[in-house]
Amino acid sequence: MIYADNAATTKMSQTAIEAMLPYMQDCYANPSSLYTAGQEARDAVEAARETVARCIGAEPREIIFTSGGSEADNQALLTAAAIGKKAGKRHIVSDAIEHHAVLHTLKKLEQDGFDVTYLPVDGSGIVKAEDVSAALRDDTCLVTIMYANNEIGTIQPIAEIGRLCRERGVLFHTDAVQAIGHLSIDVQDTQIDMLSASAHKFRGPKGVGFLYVKKGIRPAVLIEGGAQERGRRAGTENVPGIVATAAALEEAVSAIATTAPAITAMRDRIIDGLSAIPHSALSGDRMCRLPGNIHLCFEGIEGEALLLLLDQKGIAASSGSACTSGSLDPSHVLLAIGRPHDVAHGSLRLTIDETLTEKEADCIVQAVKDTVSYLRGFSPIWRDLCEGKAAFIL
Numbered sequence: 171m172i173y174a175d176n177a178a179t180t181k182m183s184q185t186a187i188e189a190m191l192p193y194m195q196d197c198y199a200n201p202s203s204l205y206t207a208g209q210e211a212r213d214a215v216e217a218a219r220e221t222v223a224r225c226i227g228a229e230p231r232e233i234i235f236t237s238g239g240s241e242a243d244n245q246a247l248l249t250a251a252a253i254g255k256k257a258g259k260r261h262i263v264s265d266a267i268e269h270h271a272v273l274h275t276l277k278k279l280e281q282d283g284f285d286v287t288y289l290p291v292d293g294s295g296i297v298k299a300e301d302v303s304a305a306l307r308d309d310t311c312l313v314t315i316m317y318a319n320n321e322i323g324t325i326q327p328i329a330e331i332g333r334l335c336r337e338r339g340v341l342f343h344t345d346a347v348q349a350i351g352h353l354s355i356d357v358q359d360t361q362i363d364m365l366s367a368s369a370h371k372f373r374g375p376k377g378v379g380f381l382y383v384k385k386g387i388r389p390a391v392l393i394e395g396g397a398q399e400r401g402r403r404a405g406t407e408n409v410p411g412i413v414a415t416a417a418a419l420e421e422a423v424s425a426i427a428t429t430a431p432a433i434t435a436m437r438d439r440i441i442d443g444l445s446a447i448p449h450s451a452l453s454g455d456r457m458c459r460l461p462g463n464i465h466l467c468f469e470g471i472e473g474e475a476l477l478l479l480l481d482q483k484g485i486a487a488s489s490g491s492a493c494t495s496g497s498l499d500p501s502h503v504l505l506a507i508g509r510p511h512d513v514a515h516g517s518l519r520l521t522i523d524e525t526l527t528e529k530e531a532d533c534i535v536q537a538v539k540d541t542v543s544y545l546r547g548f549s550p551i552w553r554d555l556c557e558g559k560a561a562f563i564l
Contacts, residue, residue: 172485172530176371176462177320177348177521182418183373189417190375190410201407202398211409218416222380225423226365227356234381234389234402235412239347239368240271241392242381245403246343246364247275247314249383249390251284253341254311261310265289265297266506267324268316269345273502276314294455295324295507303334312341317349317365321503321519322454323463325353332361341387347371347379351422352430352460357382367419369411374418378411429524433461436522436531440464443535447542449555449564453504453517464520467509469564470552471516471545479541485534489517512551513563 173181193214199207201215219230236242247262254260264276266288276286287305291297297315306313313335318325328344335342343364346355350365351372357365364387368379383389383402395404441452441464449469468476473489480487489501500514509517520534546552554560 172526172534174485174487174520174522174526174534176523177519178488179370179376180373180523182370182375182414183421185421186374186414186418190414193410193413197409201409202396211407214413215407215409218412221416221420223382225419226350226382227358228382229385231400232382232385234383234399235407235415236379236381236403237377237408238370238379239269239345239366242366242368242379243269243271243345244275245381245389245392246366246383247272247279247312248392249364249387250312250314250341250343251279251282252390253387254284254309257311259309259311260284261307262286263289263302263305263310263313265291265315267291267295267319267321267503268314269320269347272314272316272345291324291506293507294458295319295322295453295503296455296458297326297331299327299330299334302331306334306338306340310338310340312343314343314345317344317346317355318353318460318463319454319503320348321501322465322507323348323459323521324454325349325458325460328362329360335363336361348460351419352426352462354423354426357384363387369415369418372418372422374415375411378408378415380415425524430461433522433524433526436526436528437462437464439528440520440522440531440535441466443532444538447539449562450542451513451564453507453509460521462522464522466518467504467513467564468516468518468542469513469562470549470555471542473515473517475545476516476518476538476541479544480537483537483541485537488519488521510563 197210199211201211219233223230223233280286289297289301315326315331317328332342341363344362345366347368350367363384365382370376389402393404444466451467453465500511504514555562
């Protein structure tokens, strides 16, 4: 199998596996226990916290371990909302292409009386910093803009947005689930107040992530029941998962300087090959995108059929977010960048890592070319386009 769906999840690194095993087999005590074995587990959690903090330029006390990115997003947004509500500020600024963990939480906050401004994006999926600035109001309590999009890979001008928010005294949160471990991130340089991350996107285990919360901000408590995480998240800590998260993140961050250029070169090789397919279009910015993200739309086909046939050829890919793979509706991200419904349905997302070889990259390109041609061969939509009964869009 050629695995090209790393945005959905990554294979755990051997480093992360080896780091977590002792805390599943030997040092398995509850880290809240006072006896020696429990304190050894506690020490492992705190060492992991220090590692994670160091990787993003934070302090250990600013890291809260969670069950993943969705929980971290929820806690960040509800934290800002609680602070804003107390200060009489009920306005939030976000954008149209956020992950549903953010969008659905914002909808719930709207039901609670908050006013949310959803900024548009340009045809490449970029939020303009000047639009953020223009949207800020005296009652704005939060700006939440994702670091990089999970479908089309576009990287946002986070440092510029962070500076604007800091100047106006508005909390700034970023969903960095797709970016962390793949881009160099420093929360101080970018003036981020809260950042969400999920371990399984950077070769850590599933079911664990973290939220960075700048010191001085009191996090809202989503899970009651105990004093774990300094009273900010109840529940016995997932010690093996936390230790593996730190190991995976440290490994990924330390390798970015060498892996990112290599992945980018392979990404561009595939984009160049697939762009040769007639009536296709790259989604997202060609340069300002995640190293491993390749997203194209092909006119006259259905993306679901493309994925199933690629799977038969031994290629694992997707059409977009794994969280919405069962939906028949076109991607909200593609609609936001101006793709018509019919074109949005014919999308393909390939997300690669440093293990992909040139031979495998060329195999992907040829397989997609062959499959798109095959599907168009019996598509009534494609026939109408070729016969001039309908106009090409791409």
